[in-house]
Amino acid sequence: MQVPFLDLKAQYNSIKNEVNEAIQEVLDNTAYILGNSVKNFEKEFARAHDVKHCVGLSSGTDGNHLALWALGLKPGDEVIIPANTFIATAWGATLCGAKPVFVDCDPESYNIDPNKVEAAITSRTKAIVAVHLYGQPADMDPLREISKAKNIHLVEDCAQSHLAEYKGKKTGGLSEAASFSFYPGKNLGAYGEAGAICTNDDELADYFLKLREHGQSKKYYHQTYGHNYRMEGIQGAVLGVKLKYLSHWTEGRRNVAKKYREHLGNFDKIKLPTEMSYAKHVYHLYVIQVQPTLDVKKNSEVRDKLKDYLQEKGIATGLHYPVPLHLQECFRDLGYKEGDFPETEKLAFTGLSLPMFPELTDEQIKYVADSIKEFFLKN
Ligand SMILES: Cc1ncc(COP(=O)(O)O)c(C=O)c1O
Known part of the structure; x- marks a missing residue:
């Protein structure tokens, strides 16, 4: 698929x-x-x-x-x-x-x-x-x-x-x-x-x-x-x-997020996005974090392998964003270094954006979720 x-x-x-x-x-x-x-x-x-x-x-x-x-x-x-x-x-x-x-x-x-x-x-x-x-x-x-x-x-x-x-x-x-x-x-x-x-x-x-x-x-x-x-x-x-279609599409995105949660909510190898109590999230992106261990660098390797695995299965994913702003070359003069912003770095190194658009079908959502679970069974 x-x-x-x-x-x-x-x-x-x-x-x-x-x-x-x-x-x-x-x-x-x-x-x-x-x-x-x-x-x-x-x-x-x-x-x-x-x-x-x-x-x-x-x-x-x-x-x-x-x-x-x-x-x-x-x-x-x-x-x-x-x-x-x-x-x-x-x-x-x-x-x-x-x-x-x-x-x-x-x-x-x-x-x-x-x-x-x-x-x-x-x-x-x-x-x-x-x-x-x-x-x-x-x-x-x-x-x-x-x-x-x-x-x-x-x-x-x-x-x-x-x-x-x-x-x-x-x-x-x-x-x-x-x-x-x-x-x-x-x-x-x-x-x-x-x-x-x-x-x-x-x-x-x-x-x-x-x-x-x-x-x-x-x-x-x-x-x-x-x-x-x-x-x-x-x-x-x-x-x-x-x-004119934006609220309909927005509800579609929220529905996709709900389905991802139904399939992956109890799966402890990844962390799903949290909708904060004050928020109505419109899921422009659906960013999960790979966290089988406490070691960010190790998880980063697992994230990259998972991305490749999904790609082989026909599932496109994204990274948002692979290099955090404080580590961008253009901002080198500002004097930041790795370790300055651990939460941002965690997202950069272990985050993976899953397919997210209102027209995603239930079958596609289940296939993505099953493929993620399958990867962790094999690795
Ligand atoms: C958070 C954020 N700010 C600003 C922009 C810039 O928007 P544009 O691509 O329309 O210039 C984007 C989109 O690319 C974005 O995601």
């Missing part, structure tokens, strides 16, 4: 006519950049996330940059970022000339550990980026308390958390500004590069609109510095169609 990591073709086939029509409309209107398709999508996306404003962008990375740029981050400033995230979270800081300061993740949520944030704060700290990684919301209340007490900005990276909830509230409206990615493989994916930034702050929303379009509010009149971070019309059209 073949089990892909995700299946964008199956999803496209299920909405083909609607998507094709929406794209055709953009082609007919020649509204290739921004335009009505983007405007309508922004409105609907903001509504779906209970947030006042959504500004469509060219990528989630651009959203990470815009959030900190608009909040005035500059060279010499420091930004607190989880060590366990995709590198684009850190680009938000570096593109402002600011320095990323990494913090380890919580061993259960896999998100930034709020108890470790204060120790990373210095007089230069200007912002904290909460990433809702793998689709699980970060623990926002303690982060909000720290940000208030220390007068530090708090923003969200929601690239993996469309429709996820923290204490009943959607991610994307839980801080000053929240970036989203619509990279094709995301829970809500475009057919190219796309992203957005959301906020409840009217002034900030206005500023985002200017910054994404060369610092202008009227064509050729540039009040501030800016950039070209506009969303394309075709992406707005595709996203507008797909947004």
Whole structure:
């Protein structure tokens, strides 16, 4: 049996006519950049996330940059970022000339550990980026308390958390500004590069609109510095169609997670993801940890063997992320070393992302679970 990591073709086939029509409309209107398709999508996306404003962008990375740029981050400033995230979270800081300061993740949520944030704060700290990684919301209340007490900005990276909830509230409206990615493989994916930034702050929303379009509010009149971070019309059209199915697809992902738990919940060679009591997890990724022994290095070897074994059985898996940010070559000058963030390293060395997409069948899920059990019987 073949089990892909995700299946964008199956999803496209299920909405083909609607998507094709929406794209055709953009082609007919020649509204290739921004335009009505983007405007309508922004409105609907903001509504779906209970947030006042959504500004469509060219990528989630651009959203990470815009959030900190608009909040005035500059060279010499420091930004607190989880060590366990995709590198684009850190680009938000570096593109402002600011320095990323990494913090380890919580061993259960896999998100930034709020108890470790204060120790990373210095007089230069200007912002904290909460990433809702793998689709699980970060623990926002303690982060909000720290940000208030220390007068530090708090923003969200929601690239993996469309429709996820923290204490009943959607991610994307839980801080000053929240970036989203619509990279094709995301829970809500475009057919190219796309992203957005959301906020409840009217002034900030206005500023985002200017910054994404060369610092202008009227064509050729540039009040501030800016950039070209506009969303394309075709992406707005595709996203507008797909947004209507997002909650259905999200429930599909949650159902896949439930089934994995039914099959693997009592299997002690691996640790399954925990849905925190405050969270509605949207399972962008389903990351298990291989832990037959207490030795991370040994488990890492087992993880790699398991990955190869599953590959041979036709099951595609992923690593998120094999090299934690503090050990990336590009951040060598920051002076971190192996051992600095043990929980993040544990995920990098022993984590394995199983196939996760709403169209996975019960047979495929069972086959993945059985193959994992079979591997440990043989090894
Ligand atoms: C956590 C996180 N932040 C930021 C990004 C960047 O998004 P994009 O690829 O749309 O630039 C991604 C996705 O790739 C991500 O997973």
